[in-house]
Amino acid sequence: MNASKVRKIFLNFFKDKGHKIYRSAPMVVKNDPTLMFTNAGMNQFKDIFLDNTTPSHLRVVNSQKCLRVSGKHNDLDEVGHDTYHHTMFEMLGNWSFGDYFKKEAIAWAWELLTEIYGIEKDRLYVTVFEGSPEEGLEADHEAYDLWKPFVPEERILFGSKKDNFWEMGDTGPCGPCSEIHVDIRDDKARKTIDGASLVNKDHPLVIEIWNLVFIAFNRLSDGKLKNLPARHVDTGMGFERLCMVLQNKQSNYDTDVFRPYIEKLQLLSGIVYGDNPDADVSMRVVADHLRAVSFAIADGELPSNNKAGYVIRRILRRAIRYGYTFLGFREPFVNLLVEDLVTQMGEAFPELRAQQDLIMKVIAEEEHTFLRTLSVGIQKFEQYIAAQPDKKTIPGDFAFELFDTYGFPVDLTTLMAKEKGWNIDLKGFEAGMAGQKERSRAAAVIDAADWVELKKRGDDTVFLGYEKLEAEVSVVKYRKVDAKGKTLYQVVLDQTPFYAESGGQVGDRGFLTNNGERYPVVDTRKENNLSIHIMPKIPDAISGTFTAVVDQTKRLLTENNHTATHLLHAALKTVLGSHVQQKGSLVDDQRLRFDFSHFGKMTDEEILAVERLVNEKIRENITLEEHRELSMEEAEQMGATALFGEKYGEKVRVVAFDNAFSSELCGGTHVKATGQIGLFAIVSESAIAAGIRRVEAVTGRAAEEFVQSKIDELHSIKELLKHPKDSIKTLSQVLELNESMKKELAAMQQRQLQQMVDHLASNVESIHGVNYIGTRVSMDAKAAKDLAFKLKGKVDNLFLVIAHESEGKPGITIMIAENLVEQKGLHAGNLVRSLATHIKGGGGGQPFFASAGGSDADGLDKVLTESKKLIS
RNA sequence: GGGGAAUUAGCUCAGUUGGCUAGAGCGUUUGGCUGGCAGCCAAAAGGUCACCGGUUCGAGCCCGGUAUUCUCCA
Numbered sequence: 028m029n030a031s032k033v034r035k036i037f038l039n040f041f042k043d044k045g046h047k048i049y050r051s052a053p054m055v056v057k058n059d060p061t062l063m064f065t066n067a068g069m070n071q072f073k074d075i076f077l078d079n080t081t082p083s084h085l086r087v088v089n090s091q092k093c094l095r096v097s098g099k100h101n102d103l104d105e106v107g108h109d110t111y112h113h114t115m116f117e118m119l120g121n122w123s124f125g126d127y128f129k130k131e132a133i134a135w136a137w138e139l140l141t142e143i144y145g146i147e148k149d150r151l152y153v154t155v156f157e158g159s160p161e162e163g164l165e166a167d168h169e170a171y172d173l174w175k176p177f178v179p180e181e182r183i184l185f186g187s188k189k190d191n192f193w194e195m196g197d198t199g200p201c202g203p204c205s206e207i208h209v210d211i212r213d214d215k216a217r218k219t220i221d222g223a224s225l226v227n228k229d230h231p232l233v234i235e236i237w238n239l240v241f242i243a244f245n246r247l248s249d250g251k252l253k254n255l256p257a258r259h260v261d262t263g264m265g266f267e268r269l270c271m272v273l274q275n276k277q278s279n280y281d282t283d284v285f286r287p288y289i290e291k292l293q294l295l296s297g298i299v300y301g302d303n304p305d306a307d308v309s310m311r312v313v314a315d316h317l318r319a320v321s322f323a324i325a326d327g328e329l330p331s332n333n334k335a336g337y338v339i340r341r342i343l344r345r346a347i348r349y350g351y352t353f354l355g356f357r358e359p360f361v362n363l364l365v366e367d368l369v370t371q372m373g374e375a376f377p378e379l380r381a382q383q384d385l386i387m388k389v390i391a392e393e394e395h396t397f398l399r400t401l402s403v404g405i406q407k408f409e410q411y412i413a414a415q416p417d418k419k420t421i422p423g424d425f426a427f428e429l430f431d432t433y434g435f436p437v438d439l440t441t442l443m444a445k446e447k448g449w450n451i452d453l454k455g456f457e458a459g460m461a462g463q464k465e466r467s468r469a470a471a472v473i474d475a476a477d478w479v480e481l482k483k484r485g486d487d488t489v490f491l492g493y494e495k496l497e498a499e500v501s502v503v504k505y506r507k508v509d510a511k512g513k514t515l516y517q518v519v520l521d522q523t524p525f526y527a528e529s530g531g532q533v534g535d536r537g538f539l540t541n542n543g544e545r546y547p548v549v550d551t552r553k554e555n556n557l558s559i560h561i562m563p564k565i566p567d568a569i570s571g572t573f574t575a576v577v578d579q580t581k582r583l584l585t586e587n588n589h590t591a592t593h594l595l596h597a598a599l600k601t602v603l604g605s606h607v608q609q610k611g612s613l614v615d616d617q618r619l620r621f622d623f624s625h626f627g628k629m630t631d632e633e634i635l636a637v638e639r640l641v642n643e644k645i646r647e648n649i650t651l652e653e654h655r656e657l658s659m660e661e662a663e664q665m666g667a668t669a670l671f672g673e674k675y676g677e678k679v680r681v682v683a684f685d686n687a688f689s690s691e692l693c694g695g696t697h698v699k700a701t702g703q704i705g706l707f708a709i710v711s712e713s714a715i716a717a718g719i720r721r722v723e724a725v726t727g728r729a730a731e732e733f734v735q736s737k738i739d740e741l742h743s744i745k746e747l748l749k750h751p752k753d754s755i756k757t758l759s760q761v762l763e764l765n766e767s768m769k770k771e772l773a774a775m776q777q778r779q780l781q782q783m784v785d786h787l788a789s790n791v792e793s794i795h796g797v798n799y800i801g802t803r804v805s806m807d808a809k810a811a812k813d814l815a816f817k818l819k820g821k822v823d824n825l826f827l828v829i830a831h832e833s834e835g836k837p838g839i840t841i842m843i844a845e846n847l848v849e850q851k852g853l854h855a856g857n858l859v860r861s862l863a864t865h866i867k868g869g870g871g872g873q874p875f876f877a878s879a880g881g882s883d884a885d886g887l888d889k890v891l892t893e894s895k896k897l898i899s
Numbered sequence: 900g901g902g903g904a905a906u907u908a909g910c911u912c913a914g915u916u917g918g919c920u921a922g923a924g925c926g927u928u929u930g931g932c933u934g935g936c937a938g939c940c941a942a943a944a945g946g947u948c949a950c951c952g953g954u955u956c957g958a959g960c961c962c963g964g965u966a967u968u969c970u971c972c973a
Binding site: 396399403470809 | 903918969972
């Protein structure tokens with residue numbers, strides 16, 4: 028049974044039991060500060076569990092792409108070393124939102140596994156929660172009794188809080204769970220050791236495949252559990268493990284989910300899978316990470332140096348590192364596997380196929396960068412070794428520096444040290460690492476109190492901001508958040524005219540008011556589906572009604588830019604081609620920024636063409652065409668552009684300006700008609716990553732100012748040139764003239780200097796075989812230095828003292844021929860220091876050349892007479 | 900968000916406690932050697948030492964700030 032059939036059967040089984048099939052949400056999470064990536068199938072339903080939103084279907088089934096690399100579920104270091112941990116995986120799940128509970132969940136799970144998928148019943152074990160006295164929770168006898176009709180009691184096991192009480196995070200929905208484990212050892216092994224003793228013991232062949240979670244509580248920030256009003260079922264079955272079981276393999280990597288990449292790696296490296304444990308681990312690492320990174324890029328998350336992008340980079344670099352060390356790759360290779368990934372998964376996940384080129388380019392670029400990082404690190408390492416031939420231990424702080432500053436992996440340092448017969452102080456390294464983490468953690472402390480609920484909420488906050496900028500509102504709940512010594516309040520309203528930051532458009536600002544008091548709203552953010560108003564202070568009488576007023580100027584300017592962004596997007600597609608995909612955008616009241624996939628730099632002509640097209644559309648004064656409450660299918664039929672990596676709800680909104688030109692799925696606010704934008708001007712075009720370009724632009728007043736500043740600039744230039752007929756010609760003549768005059772002047776100065784050199788050289792005083800020159804001149808220290816070096820090349824046995832003065836500042840420059848320095852033990856630096864006392868200054872230098880500066884020019888003559896005495 | 904580092908010729912990089920009028924290799928140009936190419940020899944061009952300010956007799960080097968890039972952590 029191949030992988031795609033396994034997936035289809037699962038979805039259809041639950042569809043037949045009244046479940047609605049949902050698409051996988053993007054793997055990269057936006058609008059949730061607690062989560063960077065989808066790490067469980069339940070993420071996209073979080074708001075339902077938290078009772079922030081009402082589900083539109085009570086029974087749902089899906090296959091969700093997940094990534095587990097950081098936070099509570101951190102499997103990254105395990106991946107590759109065993110045969111069943113993954114960074115990216117698919118989670119098959121069926122869901123009940125306040126509908127069915129344990130009975131159905133258990134019965135259906137059993138039916139699907141044994142009767143549909145045909146897993147032998149005597150290979151299955153189930154676990155139920157044993158209870159926890161300190162939480163005040165009893166054992167889950169209910170689940171136990173429900174399993175009894177299907178499973179002999181010796182294969183129903185009680186499990187601890189760690190294994191059988193599921194929690195989303197430190198706070199949030201949670202509840203007891205019941206796991207199904209499968210024993211896929213051969214018959215002989217099964218007879219020798221009872222499978223029941225291996226459950227939850229990290230045995231690679233006795234594994235959990237399905238977790239049925241019965242959500243009944245909410246964990247508060249003080250650690251207490253609160254009963255939820257509605258109980259839910261949340262199940263998760265590891266797709267890759269299921270495939271392994273159904274394909275009779277003993278490793279996930281032997282299934283058709285991973286095998287194609289292993290095959291390709293064998294071809295590329297010339298190493299056979301199974302021959303060498305290190306190489307095997309490496310191939311598994313690469314096969315796994317390839318999937319994680321490619322899906323993330325398809326969702327719009329590029330490798331970068333912070334946040335989610337950094338996690339992606341770390342995963343990719345781990346793959347490169349294993350390939351480099353154990354598979355012998357010295358050139359980019361991960362990107363070569365992307366085509367195999369697309370072949371394997373492109374059908375179930377069309378975003379991969381659509382963005383294959385981009386994924387390859389981005390990975391290849393990152394591979395180049397990292398291979399370079401490695402070679403810099405190797406160089407630093409070699410230099411260190413060469414500089415400390417006596418030592419035999421790499422100190423921890425150096426290993427940490429290599430890692431922290433140069434990104435050089437410590438296990439490579441260890442390996443290289445070993446090859447040279449050196450040790451490495453790993454404890455010191457860990458200490459450096461711990462310090463680093465501590466600093467970061469201390470800087471990121473955010474203390475959020477529990478929500479204070481004033482009203483039982485009915486439904487989502489109603490957004491009024493498409494029509495109104497002012498409305499009567501009341502507070503539903505609020506909480507206090509302390510971060511970096513500042514206290515802010517997060518406030519949720521029953522309805523609001525404030526737009527919450529989303530889809531690149533910044534959140535609205537404004538204030539709440541009642542009884543003449545104003546309470547500013549400094550920002551509006553979105554966390555999941557919740558609109559959160561950020562307020563520095565809240566009224567004492569918070570339970571009353573308020574008038575919410577949006578900062579209108581800021582909003583209107585932002586709308587100009589947002590609509591212009593849509594026009595820009597469409598214009599780019601028209602001018603550059605349909606490969607243009609939005610990769611990100613930022614829209615505020617000042618400007619707009621638009622990132623998109625494109626293979627090369629835009630030419631000046633292309634930029635101009637885009638600008639012209641957008642401005643044409645502005646002048647056409649196209650009116651906004653808005654469709655709310657469309658289904659995804661209807662929107663697609665209208666030809667609206669959807670974005671990869673964007674999470675869309677049940678109902679979507681389409682914003683069109685001339686349906687044939689620009690039509691996008693978008694929740695943002697827009698101008699009523701394009702004419703309001705006035706003018707559009709592109710300010711810059713640049714690269715931000717392999718295959719991704721960024722355009723920044725301004726509209727309206729800002730665009731006018733931008734153009735005006737260019738005109739002013741031109742005007743000023745003309746004015747400086749005295750308004751010639753042809754400014755360009757005149758300017759180029761001026762520049763030419765300047766160039767030739769500079770050259771002439773330099774030549775003249777050289778001649779002058781040469782004259783001075785000749786003059787001084789012919790007035791040498793010979794004192795005891797030393798050619799003494801002492802002169803007082805008007806020049807600065809730099810010129811004197813020049814003069815000194817010129818004379819040095821012309822006069823042997825030179826002892827030169829220049830007493831110079833420029834703009835009232837006196838100075839001394841001394842030059843002594845090298846042979847005199849040696850023979851007579853002279854030191855210009857020491858001499859100049861003593862002479863400098865006459866001009867009330869100080870100085871120094873080398874034995875043959877030195878300079879000094881001072882404040883009393885009257886002493887310069889004294890300097891010359893004294894200097895002569897030095898050699899006579 | 901918090902650390903660490905880098906920025907010097909077209910490219911890759913040296914540059915010591917502040918003191919040869921900033922160097923190397925590669926590349927470029929010119930000339931020479933060889934039947935031609937590959938190559939070798941010789942010479943030349945090429946620098947606002949990222950930017951702004953400070954300390955100093957003197958700053959590529961020290962100090963402060965800015966920008967960009969790399970990198971680690973959250």
